[in-house]
Amino acid sequence: MSDHVYKKIQLVGSSKTSIEDAIHNAINTAAKSLHDLNWFEVVETRGNITDGKVDYFQVTIQVGFRLAG
Amino acid sequence: MSDHVYKKIQLVGSSKTSIEDAIHNAINTAAKSLHDLNWFEVVETRGNITDGKVDYFQVTIQVGFRLAG
Amino acid sequence: MSDHVYKKIQLVGSSKTSIEDAIHNAINTAAKSLHDLNWFEVVETRGNITDGKVDYFQVTIQVGFRLAG
Amino acid sequence: MSDHVYKKIQLVGSSKTSIEDAIHNAINTAAKSLHDLNWFEVVETRGNITDGKVDYFQVTIQVGFRLAG
Amino acid sequence: MSDHVYKKIQLVGSSKTSIEDAIHNAINTAAKSLHDLNWFEVVETRGNITDGKVDYFQVTIQVGFRLAG
Amino acid sequence: MSDHVYKKIQLVGSSKTSIEDAIHNAINTAAKSLHDLNWFEVVETRGNITDGKVDYFQVTIQVGFRLAG
Amino acid sequence: MSDHVYKKIQLVGSSKTSIEDAIHNAINTAAKSLHDLNWFEVVETRGNITDGKVDYFQVTIQVGFRLAG
């Protein structure tokens, strides 16, 4: 990695089932337009409540990817 | 939302199985006495260990709900 | 607990499936050499991405255990 | 103040015009049911965007009030 | 604790003598109306100065208590 | 929102008159090239001083917008 | 700026009308005794409540100014 430069962008994924699934959704969307995704970091976990139940989880992540040298 | 006021309270839910389940438990309890629950934010995730294994997860969340105008 | 002293160490567990599993793995490893593990606190959640998908979750936790008096 | 105990609650006020107005709205609502409100602290400022413009500001505050001794 | 839900409230206690005493005062007041108080966490320590001397300490704590199931 | 992914970018707006106006300026600029702007969060408020007076306010915000699915 | 050294001091300004006005008041006072004020950063926004209404806003800022070389 010593001669690479990475960019980190912040995404919010959501899922009705789990925190992990919300992360997967955010990364799947990023992977459509960005290559060389390398790692993610969870920044915030929150969610929406409807009728007294969790409707979906929303997870904000930072995604790091290599910039073309 | 522009003419509403919300209150945020802090709850700790627990579960033997998952972080999501601990969140569900906290919100289920809140929903018994509060209406118009709107969203939650995870503040802290921790848990208890017994005999070298996770006994239960404890998740502190803030729950936001609309105050009657 | 009033006459005990505890030590907290920081571990990073990983798992291909879930955040909870990464926590379990870190605690299982700690339990091999340390007794009286009492609680954990999640410090950071991140993970590795390969081919546009989450390869594994990495969860940093603090684990508290009682020191022999 | 030396013999008083205060409680702090967290409210989210909103306004289409300004941050100050969102704070006023939250405090006005609190004042309907609570007496002896003493001070507030801004915790977070955010807002909603519609059609490329700020629709309303949302300000989270902590409000401190004296508990009846 | 695995099947309980806890609520955390924020209180400010004060004392002319010590930080510990300010914590005691806040908890004593909470105990008049709330049962099953379990733990507290210090959030902030500050105080008032009069005539160049500490007049009283003000300690903000979070107090956790069990919600009736 | 449950099946959407959002991106958050960080902008700094400025204004000679108010914090709100600096936020408006940042969002107006973002709206020229981005659609589906949804919310903002204030990250930092600062400003420039000239001749002992505030010359302009600079407000750093995060702006969240929906990514085309 | 490359050969200058700056000092940052922390001030609390207040105003009955707005957050911006509280910032102006703090900077006006600083400008009476300090030259070469360059920038400010908002550290904390709070305020006093009287009779269920905001009595004044209190804004803590850091003010940076150049030290005479």
Place this chain on the structure above:
Amino acid sequence: MSDHVYKKIQLVGSSKTSIEDAIHNAINTAAKSLHDLNWFEVVETRGNITDGKVDYFQVTIQVGFRLAG
């Protein structure tokens, strides 16, 4: 307070006996040269250890005082 401006300075007091005493020492020193001291906020608590025992506590506080208008 609405027409006053306050300055906050950071001091470190120490004491062989208690945290409160370290705070008193810092404020006593400040009071020799500054009038109108109003409040303090604890920023950090640490200390020195000699021969396996606490030698003294060091408490960093911010002290707020009114600037002459």
Place this chain on the structure above:
Amino acid sequence: MSDHVYKKIQLVGSSKTSIEDAIHNAINTAAKSLHDLNWFEVVETRGNITDGKVDYFQVTIQVGFRLAG
């Protein structure tokens, strides 16, 4: 200190009487197995409540000690 390396470990001490006593207890335990303890930093102060009263204070500290060169 210029040619030394220090290690910091995190301990939780407790006491029924005071925050200072909880710090002493943690350091006394550390001193049984570690030499050259140099300083501590308070990380967190919390405690347990029983029957509406503080049962004991729990103070998390970091303890720094010199590693044998």
Place this chain on the structure above:
Amino acid sequence: MSDHVYKKIQLVGSSKTSIEDAIHNAINTAAKSLHDLNWFEVVETRGNITDGKVDYFQVTIQVGFRLAG
């Protein structure tokens, strides 16, 4: 600057020799595609270790640049 809007992006640069060099590398890469770079802020400093030695430093920075009005 009063009528400009800036964007901040987050980059990670690396270097085998120094923290400054890692910052230079990140900015050099950004400068290839972005004009009007104005300032940077260090967010995180970390690095990789191989065979018991620092292999390279990794510095995360935020880079601010002016958006075309």
Place this chain on the structure above:
Amino acid sequence: MSDHVYKKIQLVGSSKTSIEDAIHNAINTAAKSLHDLNWFEVVETRGNITDGKVDYFQVTIQVGFRLAG
């Protein structure tokens, strides 16, 4: 140190060459008017960019010095 009181002030030094040099510059300036400087703590590292290159580093430090008893 047990009977001393220290003051901490915040300075910003700059340098075209290195972070360390920016720290040296800030301390050199402080040493012209203050005696008994004891330690510094880095608060923030940032810098200015001109023509796509780092023009100078700006390092904000807190400097602690003993107050005359």
Place this chain on the structure above:
Amino acid sequence: MSDHVYKKIQLVGSSKTSIEDAIHNAINTAAKSLHDLNWFEVVETRGNITDGKVDYFQVTIQVGFRLAG
């Protein structure tokens, strides 16, 4: 890394010449007794001042290393 567990310890290295050198010193000492050191994260940068000059830099880092499975 997916089936490994890592431990993070906190070290303070010092150097009369540079921040990087202080990091190297801490890691060199750790490498004498620990294998499989993988990465470090800078937690705090501070230093000692003697006669108005930086005497040495002290850098606190977290060092991560793989635990034997």
